[in-house]
Amino acid sequence: xxxxxxxxxxxxxxxxxxxxxxxxxxxxxxxxxxxxxxxxxxxxxxxxxxxxxxxxxxxxxxxxxxxxxxxxxxxxxxxxxxxxxxxxxxxxxxxxxxxxxxxxxxxxxxxxxxxxxxxxxxxxxxxxxxxxxxxxxxxxxxxxxxxxxxxxxxxxxxxxxxxxxxxxxxxxxxxxxxxxxxxxxxxxxxxxxxxxxxxxxxxxxxxxxxxxxxxxxxxxxxxxxxxxxxxxxxxxxx
Numbered sequence: 001x002x003x004x005x006x007x008x009x010x011x012x013x014x015x016x017x018x019x020x021x022x023x024x025x026x027x028x029x030x031x032x033x034x035x036x037x038x039x040x041x042x043x044x045x046x047x048x049x050x051x052x053x054x055x056x057x058x059x060x061x062x063x064x065x066x067x068x069x070x071x072x073x074x075x076x077x078x079x080x081x082x083x084x085x086x087x088x089x090x091x092x093x094x095x096x097x098x099x100x101x102x103x104x105x106x107x108x109x110x111x112x113x114x115x116x117x118x119x120x121x122x123x124x125x126x127x128x129x130x131x132x133x134x135x136x137x138x139x140x141x142x143x144x145x146x147x148x149x150x151x152x153x154x155x156x157x158x159x160x161x162x163x164x165x166x167x168x169x170x171x172x173x174x175x176x177x178x179x180x181x182x183x184x185x186x187x188x189x190x191x192x193x194x195x196x197x198x199x200x201x202x203x204x205x206x207x208x209x210x211x212x213x214x215x216x217x218x219x220x221x222x223x224x225x226x227x228x229x230x231x232x233x234x235x236x237x238x
């Protein structure tokens with residue numbers, strides 16, 4: 001029963017992932033990956049931003065194998081660090097069925113949307129998390145497969161247009177919270193400005209690869225947000 005309830009709660013997430021990962025599949029093929037390589041990336045990662053960064057590094061011309069591996073490791077660590085914090089938060093709600101092996105397995109499936117649904121539960125069990133993860137993983141992987149296959153069939157102008165969809169998802173995630181939180185808006189704008197500088201300044205573009213550019217922009221923007229936009233203390237008088 002608990003497992004089935006998890007599957008039911010994960011249905012909407014799985015359908016959403018199916019459409020979003022379609023764009024990722026197209027983008028991965030456009031970067032030189034085969035359809036099965038794109039599918040494996042989604043199956044073993046389940047992280048949109050981290051996958052986009054990794055595929056971008058894979059598609060960078062002239063990058064060495066060792067250098068590319070280091071960039072991918074560091075960039076995905078920085079981008080996906082938030083999942084560790086989500087896991088710590090969920091660990092406060094788990095019951096006795098969430099043993100160490102269960103934590104290792106279910107921790108793989110923590111994403112922003114899965115965390116949001118799971119954190120709304122009074123108690124999070126092993127079976128609930130396993131059920132909640134089934135359809136999102138299937139949706140993300142199947143959508144990648146469909147996008148990767150279509151990327152080899154559809155005309156280039158169509159695939160290039162559809163590949164923009166995943167970046168549109170990132171914008172759709174950031175804009176609403178940026179309107180409510182000035183700190184997030186500030187960090188986002190700083191990251192965009194730094195990214196533009198790294199791309200258009202010839203010296204920086206020639207000496208900083210796309211992977212390290214992501215790392216540098218994320219760290220500098222985050223530090224500026226911490227020191228220049230500190231959180232306001234709550235007013236005890238309301």
